[in-house]
Amino acid sequence: MTENSNLLVLHASGLNDIDACRRAWLWSQQYSPMKPVPAFWLGTNVHAGLEAYYRQLSPEVLSLPKAPEAMTPAQIALQEYERFGNEAYEKVRQLSGSLWETFSIEFDEAYSLGHKMLQNYFIFDATDPLPGEVEKVEGQIEIEIIPGVGLSGRIDMVRRDGNRRWIVDHKTSSSGFGNFAPLDIDGQLTAYAYLYYAKTGVLVDGLIYNVLIKSLPNFPEVLKSGGLSKSKSQATVYALYVSALEELFAAPYDAIPGEALVPYVEILNHLQQKGWSSFFQRASSTRNWHELESFQNHLVEKAKTALSIIEDPERLAYPSPSTYTCGWCPFLSVCKAKEDGGDYQAILDSRFLKGQVW
Numbered sequence: 001m002t003e004n005s006n007l008l009v010l011h012a013s014g015l016n017d018i019d020a021c022r023r024a025w026l027w028s029q030q031y032s033p034m035k036p037v038p039a040f041w042l043g044t045n046v047h048a049g050l051e052a053y054y055r056q057l058s059p060e061v062l063s064l065p066k067a068p069e070a071m072t073p074a075q076i077a078l079q080e081y082e083r084f085g086n087e088a089y090e091k092v093r094q095l096s097g098s099l100w101e102t103f104s105i106e107f108d109e110a111y112s113l114g115h116k117m118l119q120n121y122f123i124f125d126a127t128d129p130l131p132g133e134v135e136k137v138e139g140q141i142e143i144e145i146i147p148g149v150g151l152s153g154r155i156d157m158v159r160r161d162g163n164r165r166w167i168v169d170h171k172t173s174s175s176g177f178g179n180f181a182p183l184d185i186d187g188q189l190t191a192y193a194y195l196y197y198a199k200t201g202v203l204v205d206g207l208i209y210n211v212l213i214k215s216l217p218n219f220p221e222v223l224k225s226g227g228l229s230k231s232k233s234q235a236t237v238y239a240l241y242v243s244a245l246e247e248l249f250a251a252p253y254d255a256i257p258g259e260a261l262v263p264y265v266e267i268l269n270h271l272q273q274k275g276w277s278s279f280f281q282r283a284s285s286t287r288n289w290h291e292l293e294s295f296q297n298h299l300v301e302k303a304k305t306a307l308s309i310i311e312d313p314e315r316l317a318y319p320s321p322s323t324y325t326c327g328w329c330p331f332l333s334v335c336k337a338k339e340d341g342g343d344y345q346a347i348l349d350s351r352f353l354k355g356q357v358w
Ligand code: SF4
Pocket: 021, 022, 023, 024, 319, 320, 321, 322, 325, 326, 329, 330, 331, 332, 335, 336
C-alpha cells in the first residue's frame, strides 16, 4: 500500500513476482530482510550516479542550474554517487545493528566497484552516446489499473529526437546479456512503454537496455619475457593497453618507435574494434499496439489476483516451492516453519524489518 492512499501498488520491476510465488510476494509487501542484497544495492547507487550524469548533460532541457564551470557532468555524477552511496551505506549500517560487522565488507566492495564502473561508463558514453537528447530523467509514473490497485514504474530516462522517443533502462549485471532476444517480450520494458503511453498518449519508438557489467578492465599482464600479453581474451581496453605500452617503453605512445610496436599491432586493432563491449552493452526493443493491449489484459488479471491475495491471505497466499524460486527466496526458513507448523510469525518478527525498507 502507498503511504498516502489505500491503493495497493504493483511495481513494474516486480510484476512477475506474484506469479513466481504468491506467498513470497505477499511477505515481500510486508517485510524486508535485515539488509538489501548487495548486488541490488550497488545497482541503486549506480542509478543515482547515472541520474546525476544525464541531468547534467542536458541542464537546459531539464531546467536545472548548470554545474560549476570547473566540474564536468562526470565529476558531478561521481560526487552524487558518493553522497547517495554514503547515505545508503549508513542506512544499512544502522538497520543491520550487530550484524553489520558480518555485512560490512560486501558493502564496502560493492561501493568501490560501483564507483569504478561509473568512471569507466562516463569514458565509454562520451565516445558512444545514446540516441537523441535527454527529455526526462528518473520519472515516476503511477496509474490505477482497477479500483484499489495501481501500477507504478520509475523510468530511468526518456530521450527524444524530433518526434521520436526512447525509454532507457539502466541495468547492472554480473555477466552481461549474451542473448538480447528475450528483451522483445520482457514484461518490465512493456510495463514502461505502457505507463509512458498511459501518461502521455505517446507510443515510444524504442526501449533501450543500457547494461553496465559489474566487471572492471585490467592492466594487460606483463609476461616473463618483459613484453605485454597479446591474448585477445584478456579483460582490458585499448586505453589501458596504450598506457601499459607507455610504461613498458618509458615514453609517450606517439614517441614509441614504430618497430617496437609491430608485435602489438594486432592486439591494438582488436581492442580498438572491441571498444568497451566487454563492460557495457546496449540493445533496443520495440512494442506495438497489440503488445500494449495484451499487456493491459494481463495486468488487470494480475491486479485482481494481488487484491484477492491481500484480502484472503490464508487461503490464497499459497507457496509455490521449487528449486528455481526458493533458492533465491529470503523467506525460505519462514516458509518451512509455516509448512511444518512452527512459529513462523516469530521468525518474521525477529529476522525481518517491517515494511518495504530497501
Ligand atoms: S520458500 Fe519458495 S515457496 Fe516458500 S515463500 Fe519462498 S519462494 Fe515461495
